Amino acid sequence: MHYIAASGDTMSITNTREIKLVNVGDVTFFHDYKTGYYEVVLELPVSLAVKNTFDLEKIEFSNGARTTAGTGTDTRGLVLQYDRLYKLGQTFFFIDLNNTIHKATSNNILKLFSGHNDKIKEYLNKYRVNFQSKEDLIRLTTFCNQLNADLKKKQ
Amino acid sequence: MTLRYLKRSIILLLCLAMDFPFAIAQDTFLKLPAFENVSGVSWCDSIYRFPVFEKGKIIYTSNFELDHILNLN
Numbered sequence: 001m002h003y004i005a006a007s008g009d010t011m012s013i014t015n016t017r018e019i020k021l022v023n024v025g026d027v028t029f030f031h032d033y034k035t036g037y038y039e040v041v042l043e044l045p046v047s048l049a050v051k052n053t054f055d056l057e058k059i060e061f062s063n064g065a066r067t068t069a070g071t072g073t074d075t076r077g078l079v080l081q082y083d084r085l086y087k088l089g090q091t092f093f094f095i096d097l098n099n100t101i102h103k104a105t106s107n108n109i110l111k112l113f114s115g116h117n118d119k120i121k122e123y124l125n126k127y128r129v130n131f132q133s134k135e136d137l138i139r140l141t142t143f144c145n146q147l148n149a150d151l152k153k154k155q
Numbered sequence: 156m157t158l159r160y161l162k163r164s165i166i167l168l169l170c171l172a173m174d175f176p177f178a179i180a181q182d183t184f185l186k187l188p189a190f191e192n193v194s195g196v197s198w199c200d201s202i203y204r205f206p207v208f209e210k211g212k213i214i215y216t217s218n219f220e221l222d223h224i225l226n227l228n
Binding site: 002013025054081082083088 | 202209212214225226228
């Protein structure tokens with residue numbers, strides 16, 4: 001996370017241990033000291049968040065030619081020329097009321113809403129939820145939170 | 156029957172030899188050339204979530220909020 005300082009320089013936020021949330025424009029980011037920032041996609045008692053990552057996908061070796069001064073033909077231990085290919089990745093997570101982060105999986109959603117396992121299993125079977133799809137997860141998270149809300153109303 | 160399999164095998168081998176793009180829809184990769192710093196490549200701003208820095212706020216674990224509005228990205 002970067003900010004523009006009064007001097008106009010782009011600075012990095014430090015002392016992140018104490019940061020809980022960051023609002024940028026209309027978007028809220030949940031912060032976990034150990035794992036970083038999570039963009040909140042859906043804010044409910046159990047929220048849905050996405051972690052945007054910059055993943056190293058491939059290293060392309062071009063040749064073993066040395067670029068620094070050296071002698072002989074032995075290239076062992078020297079840095080070789082290579083290109084790196086990155087890809088923007090997204091991983092989805094649930095954030096519970098205790099601000100604990102759980103990877104978006106069917107097991108985790110069943111654990112988080114353990115009182116409604118039958119209905120959630122039925123939903124998962126019926127709609128074949130893709131846990132990498134933002135739209136599918138928004139619908140699933142809304143459905144599960146609604147189950148809890150309905151139960152509270154009845155009580 | 157055998158001839159049909161043979162034909163298919165030849166076509167498949169030709170496709171493999173020509174590096175035929177079986178999967179047309181591929182992910183977009185960002186290439187960082189060898190010994191290049193990320194600040195020197197054209198896509199360096201792609202690492203930001205927003206196209207421009209936007210007004211934002213920081214909220215701390217103690218629920219303390221800075222009054223100062225920052226331009227964040």
